Amino acid sequence: EVQLVESGGGLVQPGRSLRLSCAASGFTFDDYAMHWVRQAPGKGLEWVSGISWNSGSIGYADSVKGRFTISRDNAKNSLYLQMNSLRAEDTALYYCAKDIKLRSKSVAATPFDYWGQGTLVTVSS
């Protein structure tokens, strides 16, 4: 059974940093691209960032480019999101999501077949 478990969320002041983690199990982690998707309270879904299976292709939404860094450790079956210079508008539930396609050539080009339950990030003074 595929499981994605996010952690690392919490309350943080504007301008500070936070690192999210996603622990994956139930599938061959290093065969799939992974993504972060967020959802502000009461709002819709926003793709944040994605990383290919071998970390060779990475993408970011314009709203986080230059502030957030995605990475993965295939030996630990883990995905990370380093979030710097946090803003109030970054407040959201952050989901980790798995790409549907085995070893996709493009991190931009597949949907997500499994999602974690999310970790809440609140940016407030």
Add this chain to the structure above:
Amino acid sequence: EIVMTQSPATLSVSPGERATLSCRASQSVSSNLAWYQQKPGQAPRLLIYGASTRATGIPARFSGSGSGTEFTLTISSLQSEDFAVYYCQQYNNWPGFGPGTKVDIK
């Protein structure tokens, strides 16, 4: 940037009735379109990808159609568990989601 729009914002339907949800892309995304269902307090669930392919375990009452810029999700006979928010997502050029359609009980 490809902008996704969905209509209507809210759809009120009686159990057993048919529901038709629309999604439009600001430019062609070919068939690179997915639909997700999200219930309160839950993560999204993939229903349809490739515009018309049902994901694993999705009931046959869910069907998708369209290509290019116009897409439709049809739920043939609404069950109680289908009342939720539905999002479309293009993945032709960096993933982008529509604002969602809430399907509620009439």
